[in-house]
Amino acid sequence: MAYDLYYWPMIQGRGEFIRLALEEAGAEYVDVGRLPEADGGGPVAIRAFLDDTANAHPAYAPPILKDGNVIIAQTTNILGYLAPRIGLPPEGERGRGWANSLQLTISDLVVEAHDAHHPIGSALYYEDQVEEAKKRTPIFLEQRVPKYFTYFADVITRNGDSDAHLIGNAVSDADLSLFQVIAGLRYAYPVAMARIEPDYPALTALHGTVAARPNVAAYLASERRIPFNEMGIFRHYPELDG
Amino acid sequence: MAYDLYYWPMIQGRGEFIRLALEEAGAEYVDVGRLPEADGGGPVAIRAFLDDTANAHPAYAPPILKDGNVIIAQTTNILGYLAPRIGLPPEGERGRGWANSLQLTISDLVVEAHDAHHPIGSALYYEDQVEEAKKRTPIFLEQRVPKYFTYFADVITRNGDSDAHLIGNAVSDADLSLFQVIAGLRYAYPVAMARIEPDYPALTALHGTVAARPNVAAYLASERRIPFNEMGIFRHYPELDG
Numbered sequence: 001m002a003y004d005l006y007y008w009p010m011i012q013g014r015g016e017f018i019r020l021a022l023e024e025a026g027a028e029y030v031d032v033g034r035l036p037e038a039d040g041g042g043p044v045a046i047r048a049f050l051d052d053t054a055n056a057h058p059a060y061a062p063p064i065l066k067d068g069n070v071i072i073a074q075t076t077n078i079l080g081y082l083a084p085r086i087g088l089p090p091e092g093e094r095g096r097g098w099a100n101s102l103q104l105t106i107s108d109l110v111v112e113a114h115d116a117h118h119p120i121g122s123a124l125y126y127e128d129q130v131e132e133a134k135k136r137t138p139i140f141l142e143q144r145v146p147k148y149f150t151y152f153a154d155v156i157t158r159n160g161d162s163d164a165h166l167i168g169n170a171v172s173d174a175d176l177s178l179f180q181v182i183a184g185l186r187y188a189y190p191v192a193m194a195r196i197e198p199d200y201p202a203l204t205a206l207h208g209t210v211a212a213r214p215n216v217a218a219y220l221a222s223e224r225r226i227p228f229n230e231m232g233i234f235r236h237y238p239e240l241d242g
Numbered sequence: 243m244a245y246d247l248y249y250w251p252m253i254q255g256r257g258e259f260i261r262l263a264l265e266e267a268g269a270e271y272v273d274v275g276r277l278p279e280a281d282g283g284g285p286v287a288i289r290a291f292l293d294d295t296a297n298a299h300p301a302y303a304p305p306i307l308k309d310g311n312v313i314i315a316q317t318t319n320i321l322g323y324l325a326p327r328i329g330l331p332p333e334g335e336r337g338r339g340w341a342n343s344l345q346l347t348i349s350d351l352v353v354e355a356h357d358a359h360h361p362i363g364s365a366l367y368y369e370d371q372v373e374e375a376k377k378r379t380p381i382f383l384e385q386r387v388p389k390y391f392t393y394f395a396d397v398i399t400r401n402g403d404s405d406a407h408l409i410g411n412a413v414s415d416a417d418l419s420l421f422q423v424i425a426g427l428r429y430a431y432p433v434a435m436a437r438i439e440p441d442y443p444a445l446t447a448l449h450g451t452v453a454a455r456p457n458v459a460a461y462l463a464s465e466r467r468i469p470f471n472e473m474g475i476f477r478h479y480p481e482l483d484g
Binding site: 053055056057058059060070072073074076077080081094097098100101104105108111115119120121123124129132135136139143148151154155158159160 | 295297298299300301302312314315316318319322323336339340342343346347350353357361362363365366371374377378381385390393396397400401402
């Protein structure tokens with residue numbers, strides 16, 4: 001039976017980390033928000049599912065995954081549930097705990113990537129906080145991104161099984177998520193990333209390895225991959241790049 | 243064998259969510275950072291553990307839990323590992339998945355609580371971003387806290403087993419973490435919380451229920467409980483309260 005993913009259809013957002021895992025694994029899924037409204041899709045379907053009072057375990061926000069009668073929210077939580085079921089490594093409690101730790105750190109970076117352009121409030125327009133964004137973003141690019149990148153490069157270095165992956169010697173859900181963050185940062189900050197990335201060749205290589213996976217490559221080339229845009233987490237505002 | 247908790251000794255911080263779980267469960271643990279340096283403690287021990295190149299699974303930041311040869315990082319990840327081992331409900335994959343979802347949402351709120359007073363950069367002084375904090379904090383207090391509180395009150399309402407807990411009919415790690423957030427917000431924003439909390443009597447009741455647990459009460463009254471202060475997540479700056 002197919003998984004149902006409930007996420008906003010206009011953006012990659014946090015739903016993209018789930019989409020990438022499902023696509024790499026070749027798992028069958030319905031991206032409910034991207035169905036036509038006439039077929040029970042669209043943002044209205046996401047909102048209705050979010051507000052469904054029959055759900056004993058309500059979600060605070062999308063993404064939400066439905067697997068039969070199991071309803072599960074929060075990106076890292078969904079990935080921890082999905083990965084072993086769709087055949088993504090690593091296996092076992094120790095392995096999944098390590099993958100979860102990495103996913104949580106990636107998630108922390110994602111929050112900072114969003115707040116770089118929205119430092120005052122996510123419900124306000126960017127234009128209403130552009131001056132503050134111009135203060136936060138240079139700190140993000142000069143201090144925070146290098147700190148996270150140094151960490152992830154170190155994780156790859158310490159991985160005794162491979163110098164191409166965060167965990168073991170195969171593409172894990174953690175690799176997929178880190179790929180997505182690098183892709184997003186390249187979109188948002190082409191100038192800054194051209195300066196930052198050469199210091200982290202292992203991350204550039206990981207991005208390339210993931211992008212070349214047949215299922216990922218087919219997905220990225222398809223219409224299922226929503227383009228990056230200025231409604232999502234990673235936004236290209238030229239005045240913030242540099 | 244006792245658990246070793248590695249966390250900064252000057253603040254409650256994210257380590258407090260681990261301390262509360264261990265204390266409620268009556269689990270044996272060593273708060274390594276709070277030992278004298280002569281006994282292998284202090285911030286120097288935390289830094290050394292963080293930088294230990296022999297660890298194949300390095301942590302990005304404390305808190306870190308050591309259980310024999312298992313080293314595990316990230317607050318919600320540690321709680322997911324610890325809870326079933328120290329007897330905190332809920333049990334089973336479905337139960338733990340639900341608890342993890344709630345912990346992750348609490349964790350999102352904690353990030354926002356921190357960034358309310360540090361909207362530009364965590365490495366900058368508060369004094370260097372007080373004007374921006376005066377913009378972000380009212381949005382946090384008027385929009386974000388009520389949105390999270392509405393959600394958690396709804397979770398309690400939908401809990402078919404009890405009207406006093408987030409999950410089931412006993413104190414879970416999720417209850418403990420929500421208690422901590424409410425305590426922190428009361429410390430940081432006594433004026434605002436006196437206005438906000440009456441709309442969420444179930445959360446006030448949950449805070450009281452947790453505070454009255456014998457092990458928690460003994461802990462809160464002990465010197466093991468580091469007082470709230472202006473180095474932690476929840477800071478009392480009167481100019482931000484209201």
